[in-house]
Amino acid sequence: xxxxxxxxxxxxxxxxxxxxxxxxxxxxxxxxxxxxxxxxxxxxxxxxxxxxxxxxxxxxxxxxxxxxxxxxxxxxxxxxxxxxxxxxxxxxxxxxxxxxxxxxxxxxxxxxxxxxxxxxxxxxxxxxxxxxxxxxxxxxxxxxxxxxx
Numbered sequence: 323x324x325x326x327x328x329x330x331x332x333x334x335x336x337x338x339x340x341x342x343x344x345x346x347x348x349x350x351x352x353x354x355x356x357x358x359x360x361x362x363x364x365x366x367x368x369x370x371x372x373x374x375x376x377x378x379x380x381x382x383x384x385x386x387x388x389x390x391x392x393x394x395x396x397x398x399x400x401x402x403x404x405x406x407x408x409x410x411x412x413x414x415x416x417x418x419x420x421x422x423x424x425x426x427x428x429x430x431x432x433x434x435x436x437x438x439x440x441x442x443x444x445x446x447x448x449x450x451x452x453x454x455x456x457x458x459x460x461x462x463x464x465x466x467x468x469x470x471x
Contacts, residue, residue: 323421329414329450330397332380332388336450337410338417338443343399343455347413350394361387364409367396374398376407382458383438401459417450419443424452 327338328347353365353376362381366373376396380388388394388409396407424441440454 324418325421327417327419327450327452328397329417329445330395330410331412331414332383332385332410335385336414336445336448337379337453338445338450339397339399339453339455341416343401345398345400345405348396348398348407350390350392350396350409364390367407369398369405369407372405374405374407376409377458379408379410399455401455404459406459417445419445427451 326341328341328344329336329338331337351367353367355365356363359365362378364376364378366375368374378388380386388411390409394409394411395413397410397413398405398407400406424443426441427436427439438454438458440452440457442449442451444450
């Protein structure tokens with residue numbers, strides 16, 4: 323079965339997400355910080371009257387906080403009934419993959435970047451990590467809040 327993905331980059335890493343979860347891709351907009359939110363939640367933006375939480379995907383995957391610039395973009399995805407924005411460095415292509423070519427991530431323990439993956443797939447000369455939005459959302463709901471100072 324063929325699936326269509328949007329591929330994007332965080333640093334030198336290539337990731338993909340099912341195209342049906344994408345609602346829009348928008349230019350970087352500075353966020354409004356929320357008190358006592360997890361470090362990966364960079365704040366919220368106004369999306370045509372809706373408060374949109376913006377997730378630093380690099381931080382959520384354990385790769386460190388992004389330093390967003392005007393070159394960054396926010397991919398607006400729908401997870402269940404909730405819209406979320408994901409900060410990424412760049413959006414690349416729409417690709418079609420054969421579901422049979424999707425390989426499970428290797429068992430490496432509880433590494434943050436692995437547990438959010440549905441799998442890996444070769445695209446041209448690189449491996450693309452397919453993000454599991456459901457797992458990302460489930461983990462966000464249970465993320466610990468920072469300690470009060």
